[in-house]
Amino acid sequence: MPDVRVVNVVKKYGKVYALNNVSLNIHDQEYFSLLGPSGCGKTTLLRLIAGLIDPDGGEIYIGDCRVDKAPPEDRDIGFVFQTFALFPHMTAWSNVLYGPKVKNYDTKQAETIGHEVLELVKLSERLNAYPNELSGGMMQRIAVARALAAGAKTLLLDEPLGQLDAKVRNDIRYEIRRMAKDLKLTAIHVTHDQAEAMSISDRIAVMKKGKIIQVGTPKELYMHPNSIFVAFFIGESNLLEGHITKSDDKIAEMELREGYTIEAFNQKKLKMGDRAVLAIRPETCAMRQGLINENRNGLFGVVEKTTFEGTIVRYDIRLVNGDRFLINRPSLTEEWVSIGQEVTITYPLEKAHLFPYPENGLNDEISV
Template sequence: MAASGNTSDVFAPWNDASATPLIRFEGVTKRYGDFTAIDNLTLDIYEREFYALLGPSGCGKTTLLRLLAGFEEATEGRILIGGKDISKVPPNQRPVNMMFQSYALFPHMSVAKNIGFGLKQEGRSKDEIAQRVAEMLTLVQLQEFAKRKPHQLSGGQRQRVALARSLAKNPKLLLLDEPLGALDKKLRERTQFELMNLQEKLGVTFMIVTHDQEEAMTVASRIAIMDKGIVAQVDTPAMIYEAPKNRYVSDFIGDVNFIEGTVTAQQDHEITLQSAAGQDFILHSDKPLAISSTAWLAIRPEKIAVSKEPPEDRRNKLQGIVDDIAYSGSISTYHVRLSNGDLIKAQMTNQRRLSNRAITWEDNVWLSWTDTAAIALTE
């Protein structure tokens, strides 16, 4: 599901002033004694979104999920689904289902009975349950495993059973709490795309809690970066990565280099930033920055070129010595030590075999980047 661009078929209801959110958190605060887990939080989540809550342990993302599911009650504020305040609605009466990291499958039940359990609890007829279970088994491609017990399945298969059970009751909203955490890397990556395809096919709103940055960047239409009970930024994955609002968000998503400096000039969108060492850097900024104010140049490692000769066509360049190299198969990360002792990370794709690498440890190198590669951050 596309989330950025200018074409008419782009899915971006958050940019439509007339769109009504499916879920709204209004000034929600959750306290446990003297500890504030969620602090005066306001969020809108729209129908058919794949919304990710991302942040370190203890930032409040799981608490937010539990408030929405009804397992916790807000200390202050309101939570609305479809315009209705659900603060006093018990969990089993909310149009919400939750899939836990542990999957919580019943070990003594077959796959089919696990999937149909919620429907049976609602008092649905046997024929209705059987039909819906068959639909869910087809959806997650587990038809031939209907009679097996959970212990007879792989981790990925158990994950799909838990997903099918969560979707069987046709919830408006599916909450996923670290749903792929128990899977190995390759299976997790494959399952991410399965989740995306399934969510788009069903049109159900998904809200996922994860600490895995790559997972959030892959599956989400929008990401909310959380920090100590507040939301630092909500945006599409591309905007979170390319246009973070502050150093916390920039540093949390991927690798980034910071160079602190003073704004010495600005003409239109072009900023001149002078570092403490007296070196000038050129970068673009969409917002005006006050002359003599402090700002940080933020640049991603993959946007920095490494060369043995000084680049003639770039105004932004630094010289240093290769301190370390991290080889990751398709890319190598160069840790370059500057004359002032600072380390700058630069990444390059490995287009040659390792033995033919042109740059190695202790080499004197130049780091350079274009005028539009870096951004200016003021906080």
């Protein structure tokens, strides 16, 4: 229910900054995800918000209250773990009633709450079941019900779908979002799976090495990545390296290896001589057979490998300058191109993103 604000939060373990000056504003009733590779600080941030660990600096607010010095039980937060952490020897009913009992509610009051939350998660009929008699999706709903019964208004979920197999994951990720929305909760969901974050979140914070790199809706992150890292981590991108040979406010001309020149929109105002990286998504490109020299946004190459993936065919292409390039084309509506075929690839200028070459090198930028 409340909004959650994190202001300049720092958390160190020895010399390692698990979180390095992180600020975030999560809105009331928002379904918000923290997305990033393993070790980037997602769990640490969740534990700080929950009050399970203390920050070395900065402030945390839930609603109007500053909580970073408050004990966990005063924060009205429910934590759902990857393993659901249900008590295996207790029925669904006893699991749900655990919170109210710890809070010393009288039996009648605790039972009223128990019935209410089981109704909310639509598991009233299964209250006598033990966790091992429930499906993964049901266990997760019980975990949420238990958090709600304990008074949670903010739900923190740490890789809550991590233990489930792919099909079940896909089904219940929507369910957990719907539940949070129906119950008007603020939800903060941690995942390293970008497809999961993209499909369920109102907004996502992309994290890397203890920092937040970009916050936005799934569409904003996908359409307008602010960095090579986000372009690479959200969806897929081909990354072409080169240097700028000509530029104005609008268009930059970029020379790739082997003196091969292409064009891009110059959003970052790169200048002649600057090293640059052009990020192009595999699914935005068009491909024609043969080498057709009529566009400044044309790339020439040879198909080295094709992979049929159901809805799409992936083409691994070796460009004439030696760079590798990947493109995806729909498999049902287009004729397939064979291995060994020479092709011309064109990309829409407005969907390719030109970035300055990263200070620490491209490998460091995209390494996780």
